[in-house]
Amino acid sequence: MEHIDKLATKLVKYEEYYNKLKDQSSEFKNYRDLWKKASNFEVETRFPIQIELELSNACNYRCGFCPYAFKKEDMPKGFDLPKNEKIMDFNLIKRVIDEGSKNGLMALELGYNTEPLIYKKLYEVISYARQKSILDIRMSSNGHNLNGEVAKKLIEAGLTHLNVSIDAFSEETYKKVRSSIFYKEVVQNVLRFIKIRDNMSLKLPSVRVSFVETSENSHEVSDFVKFWEKEVDLIAVQSLVSYSNTPDHLKKKIKKNQDIVYNCHQPWTRVAIKSNGDIKPCCSINGMEFKSINVKNISVLKYWNSTPTKNLRKNLKSNNGHKNSICKNCIESIDEKNN
Numbered sequence: 001m002e003h004i005d006k007l008a009t010k011l012v013k014y015e016e017y018y019n020k021l022k023d024q025s026s027e028f029k030n031y032r033d034l035w036k037k038a039s040n041f042e043v044e045t046r047f048p049i050q051i052e053l054e055l056s057n058a059c060n061y062r063c064g065f066c067p068y069a070f071k072k073e074d075m076p077k078g079f080d081l082p083k084n085e086k087i088m089d090f091n092l093i094k095r096v097i098d099e100g101s102k103n104g105l106m107a108l109e110l111g112y113n114t115e116p117l118i119y120k121k122l123y124e125v126i127s128y129a130r131q132k133s134i135l136d137i138r139m140s141s142n143g144h145n146l147n148g149e150v151a152k153k154l155i156e157a158g159l160t161h162l163n164v165s166i167d168a169f170s171e172e173t174y175k176k177v178r179s180s181i182f183y184k185e186v187v188q189n190v191l192r193f194i195k196i197r198d199n200m201s202l203k204l205p206s207v208r209v210s211f212v213e214t215s216e217n218s219h220e221v222s223d224f225v226k227f228w229e230k231e232v233d234l235i236a237v238q239s240l241v242s243y244s245n246t247p248d249h250l251k252k253k254i255k256k257n258q259d260i261v262y263n264c265h266q267p268w269t270r271v272a273i274k275s276n277g278d279i280k281p282c283c284s285i286n287g288m289e290f291k292s293i294n295v296k297n298i299s300v301l302k303y304w305n306s307t308p309t310k311n312l313r314k315n316l317k318s319n320n321g322h323k324n325s326i327c328k329n330c331i332e333s334i335d336e337k338n339n
């Protein structure tokens with residue numbers, strides 16, 4: 001099955017992942033089918049299918065391509081937040097989940113572009129979302145803090161999908177790309193998570209590993225896929241999306257005069273909410289430059305159906321993404337566009 005995920009993501013084993021969810025329940029099947037239709041600009045939903053919550057504007061890693069590794073003054077606009085805005089208020093999270101629950105929200109992604117395992121109330125957020133019948137409760141982590149106890153607590157709280165970003169197939173490359181010496185531990189953490197899930201006789205959480213391809217690690221993509229396809233439900237190989245001050249040496253050479261298709265489906269499927277409550281039409285780092293509107297002052301429903309958000313969707317559907325300078329920069333900065 002052909003599938004479009006994020007702007008620059010190639011998915012391996014999507015068919016198996018889809019079948020696993022389809023077997024889980026008809027709700028999961030309907031949700032993935034709707035996601036596909038919205039991603040293909042065939043359906044404009046009245047509420048986002050997925051809400052992404054930043055939880056905390058922080059990470060315990062410093063990957064070379066990520067703004068957390070940059071000096072404060074070099075970070076892209078809107079990326080970093082003042083100290084007092086870095087931790088998302090739990091009551092605000094509950095309010096957003098309540099609104100989502102009333103409006104048929106299907107998926108919640110926890111901690112986009114950050115590390116969710118450092119958010120103290122993570123299990124409570126997952127349990128609350130489960131209680132409010134959010135179908136797919138997802139998170140993406142660097143896997144460093146994913147010990148056995150954490151794994152068990154996440155599964156018991158009701159997590160349904162875990163992504164671990166690895167980006168390497170050797171200790172040496174991992175150290176280069178992720179500035180960490182804990183490659184083996186992270187690999188073991190993922191394998192143990194799967195084992196704990198299987199021992200509990202559960203099919204979910206589904207487990208995905210991801211690989212952001214840069215000039216430093218692209219030689220390991222095929223070994224990475226070969227190893228992980230035997231272990232996990234899904235593999236994502238992502239192209240690097242650059243932004244201001246991304247180190248030049250990490251970018252692959254973009255072919256000159258290549259045809260650029262100015263579309264993107266993120267504002268068709270989701271909204272992202274930063275830890276201070278600012279709501280954005282996508283989770284990309286470039287997208288942090290979109291005008292700040294705070295979810296304390298506007299409902300998600302109103303934001304989703306506002307004229308600027310609708311116009312953004314309309315332009316992206318008709319390949320006119322270049323009409324918005326933020327999207328133009330974002331789309332033109334992708335090493336290799338996969339949709």
Ligand code: SF4
Pocket residue numbers: 059060061062063066067068069113114115141142165
């Ligand atoms: S683990 Fe993720 S959020 Fe943290 S520095 Fe690396 S890319 Fe950025």
Ligand code: SF4
Pocket residue numbers: 007263264265266267281282283284286287321326327328330331
């Ligand atoms: S900035 Fe625009 S093109 Fe980039 S992910 Fe966001 S909506 Fe899509």
